[in-house]
Amino acid sequence: MGKYLLGKLGRAALTIIAVVTFAFLALHAAGDPAVVMLSPDTPPEVLDAFRHEWGLDQPLWQQYLTYWGNILHGNFGDSMRSDRPALELIMDRLPATLTLMLPALVFKIGLGIPLGVLAALNRNTWIDRVTIAGAVFSHAVPNFVMGFLLVILFSVTLHWLSSGGFEKPTDLILPIVTLGTSGAAIIARFTRSAMVDVLGQPYVRAAQAKGLPWSQVIVTHVLPNAAIPTLTIVGLMVGSLVAGSVIVETIFSWPGVGRLLILSVSTRDLPVVQTLLILIAGAMVAANFTVDFLYGVIDPRVRLAPAARAK
């Protein structure tokens, strides 16, 4: 297991390095950053002063190393729009995002996995067909359509819930449902296909032949094996938590990271964009690494090489 994890850790580190490099180059790929930030008809002395202030007149490799140095000290640069440290801006918004995304994740898993299991155990019956049709439908309907429909129904027509804002706990309901439905659909389909795959394996029939009641076969033999592929998709979803959702945040006026991202991109606030890039990628890498670790825990074939087998 140790060797397995070490390899995964190495890869994770490499990914982070690649992302940081890419983030750094993104700033320069847009053209002369000074011209991009300030308007093209700024007088050249102002441009030069700007460049000097931001260290843009140094050789590229030096800028790169400075960038790394800054990051390792927690300095991600200042927002060009608001002059506050980029990291601070993001941290301001993060709680709001997580308040939305974490419950949404629970919603996705809590709805998706049971539905997927139900569909698989009743495959090719009406239960299966309805569940999967429902999943396909909710996945096909775009976020914003779903969001607006829910707002129209529950807020405007029924007046049960408010259409925006950040104050009451009930404000959370509509955004979470909007966010979670699509993800729940994906998890349901993945879980179903993982279950169907496992149900067709010889060891399930052999477990039945042992005389185990069907419920015990499911719990002891089917679910643990079906968890392995399902874990992958859940891991990806955890990884994208930090990114929030631009559309949902916009519809429901939620002050989250997603709206910050769009704002920063449209105003060319490159330090913020870079920082967001690194943070989101970092979250994804961490999530993937955790999934790899959990694979090792659940599946002995992954962590124990068969080379030195007894015969």
Add this chain to the structure above:
Amino acid sequence: MDKAGTQGRAVAPLLDIRGLEIRFRTRQRQFRALSGVDLTVGPGEAVGLVGESGSGKSITCLAALRLLGPRVLVSGEVLFDGRNLLTLDDAAMTKVRGGDIAMIFQDASSSLNPVRKIGSQICESLRLHQGLDKQSAMAEAKRLLDRVQIPMASQRLYDYPHQLSGGMNQRVMIAIALAGSPRLLVADEPTTALDATVQAQILDLLNEIRRDTGMAMVLISHDLGVVAENCDRVAVMYAGRVMETGGNPEIFDHPSHPYTKGLLAAIPSGGGQRTRPIPGSVPEPWAMPPGCVFAPRCDYAGPSCLAAQPPLEPIGSVTGQLSACLRRTEIIAGTAKKREMA
């Protein structure tokens, strides 16, 4: 091992399958995979079930244990100790599985849960059938591993299936089967995926266990040699039907069905004789020929063979041998001449 035919005495059979029919329904078609199979197994007896792909030998036993799933229509009777297994409620049926009738499968490594240790999987059966607590179950599991001749049994308990070879895993499956002290073991091609020397060891082990416990066995195989060496009686199946049953070696010395004869001629016997293939191929279950299902490939078929599928009936001269061929008496006597189709 007593190889003499055991028919003729009025001993109630342990397993009595009567008229077993299996229908599959897919979206395109509905067809019969098994068309009226009769099979008996006496207490302590070893019955070999031979056939090629599509013969139905595996699904006969899977249907008897009701392991085929809810969307398969099974009709007929499967009498075990007088009770019809097909009409038992679920709770009673799960007691029969593993406790009265155990089954081992072809690919042992795939028949074990890959994410649980060997010991835990054996204990699962022990706690289910013998009600043991965790500690006693582990001790008994070790004893069972010793019984199936797995070296260093106490360490093997903590291994996973992928760490053992196919032969070892098959021994583990046998140990699991023994946990319930079954009276009948169904072995579905238990050695097909194994090397010749390992195959021989496993079959010898099964025979030894049968001698000790008096357990009966249904041995499913496509290898006539394996069946000839290990079984008291043999049933030959083709395209979802039983073509012939008889004692070992009578059925091979004097076959009474052209398919059995054809199989014997088609196998390389190791004695160097030329093999004679059976022309044609097995019909698909949804495209069965009228009349005798083997007629299109049969050297001895005549016009009456195309009228209806001949039933499985005794041969006048020989007790205990049944054949589904209209010309059974001539075939067994060797006097049948090959006929041209009219």
Add this chain to the structure above:
Amino acid sequence: MSDLLVAENLARHYNIRLPGGLLGTPAVLKAVDGVSFRLHRGRTLGIVGESGCGKSTTASLTIGLIPPTSGRTLLNGEPIASVADAHWRRQRRDMQMVFQDPLAALDRRLSVGKQLMEPMVIHGIGSAADRRERARDLLSEVGLQPHHFDRYPHELSGGQRQRVVLARALMLNPSVVVCDEPVSALDVSIQAQVLALLEKLQAELNLAYLFISHDLRVVRQISHEVAVMYLGRIVEQGSPERLFDNPEHPYTQMLLDAVPAAVGRSRSGPRKLPQGEPPNAINVPSGCPFHPRCPLAQSLCAAERPALEPLPDGQLVACHAAHGRIPRQPASVS
């Protein structure tokens, strides 16, 4: 009879890492460890052995699908090139391989006809009309109907698919066909059909076969000469009659003993099976690789590896007992 293909001391070792330590301990897996033989036109060499003996690796080495760690193969006196240049491609046309699983060997998305013509397309031989004609010729040669040209693999039975694979192997007119368990996945009655077809093709086209199988009975029928492999080496080689009726090497004797007796013949006495664990190609025992499991083993067997040498009647055996250097009976047997 001139040698068509000569294999000289083929060996294939893999460097692997066993679990243990931070990066694992290095070890060598000797899949094939010194195998030599000759193939002739119109003759079949059968190789038998259990899993792990190296017979499939030998098949791949023989026609150059994987490069040998040492040793070489000569085709018509020329070494088989290890570089994928034009010379190698020319040699590839002369050697073909047939595998165990015909469904896996055929592309599900291409029709039979297209797959038959593909070898000629790859080597740029003949016009489209030529290829079609040759494909149809070979289809009938292997006993299939013309309408099978447009079928897809999943529409055919196992036996029919294997015939397609054979026909495809013959498209370029090879002189050597290596068959790696070609009938193991087929029903018994179909096996007999495909074996008969292989024999017919050999007679008509003067093909040399290297026939690999774990089934001794099948190998006996089709081979003119049989070699028994154990842990990467040939331990006995000779004519089928000599080898099966009167085996010299203890492993061959046990292998034959393990095979179920011919139907109708009863076994004489209890079966002699190898003691101990099946072999591991990572830890090959010193001296004779079979000595830990051999009832005749003496200290000489652990010390010195017996070479594959001929007995007076021509039978090749790699065993000290067979050559009289140690007693032929276990000490306890009188």
